[in-house]
Amino acid sequence: MAVAPKKLDIHAGDVVEIESQRYELVPDKRGGLALEPAATTTVSELDRRHGTRPSTEEEIKAQLGCLPRDGEG
């Protein structure tokens, strides 16, 4: 017997909760939509929470050194 799908009025960008896990509806890069575990807290919110700001290149170099990059991401 075919399963009748539940019809939900949700759209890309909406956040839903399924079995206590929050998901965001996002493009799946193939023209459709997919559920991705939510990533809701932004870096701006972290700055407000902790009293921080973006580090400057000079600060990074002085305190951590030159960070090598490998071109991956």
Added chain:
Amino acid sequence: MDHVLVDGGRFAFDEDIWMEEVHRYRENNAARSSAIRARAEIERPGSQVPLRGCNEHGPDGTRLAGCAKVYVPIGTSASQSPYGFVFALRADRRTGTVELRLIAFGERHPSAGRSTYERAHKRLHGRYPDQE
């Protein structure tokens, strides 16, 4: 040298970010276990953590200027580390001290779903690269 060693005391983990990034994997999942072990290593007193810079413009469309990454498991070669933490480099407004705050964890090259780099991009810019 493909990385620098940074004092583990500079790393910071917010619990809501940790829950969204690591606890999205089921218990006993390899990714989740690896993240828990790696965090314990980072937070061990005296730890020196291998750190690499992220790309201002990644090949996947991500823009992660001001971010750095730690491959997980820590201490293995890049090719043997399927996962990664991405940290945002932030400075204390009063003291200028640089800290590394976790913004993403996950597979570096997932077969499905978003990579750790894409999730970091989302937290930085509010949307995924292909949504811009």
